Amino acid sequence: MATTDLDKLRVLLPHWIEHNAEHADEFRLWAEKAQSSGRVDVAEQIALAAKQLDWVNEALNMAIEKMALQR
Numbered sequence: 001m002a003t004t005d006l007d008k009l010r011v012l013l014p015h016w017i018e019h020n021a022e023h024a025d026e027f028r029l030w031a032e033k034a035q036s037s038g039r040v041d042v043a044e045q046i047a048l049a050a051k052q053l054d055w056v057n058e059a060l061n062m063a064i065e066k067m068a069l070q071r
Contacts, residue, residue: 010064014064020057021057024054027046027047027049028046030046
């Protein structure tokens with residue numbers, strides 16, 4: 001059976017979401033460490049990066065939903 005690009009995408013999207021979530025968790029950990037070290041300015045930027053990954057995952061989840069609707 002031939003695998004299409006859409007078949008691959010159905011596998012990749014959840015993988016990307018999980019991977020991004022792992023990075024966001026690590027970013028939050030390091031943001032806390034930066035804040036504890038007195039670098040609130042750095043902590044804020046790292047926390048922002050984590051939040052942006054959350055937004056990316058929201059978009060990827062919407063892509064999954066749209067793909068499911070058009071099967």
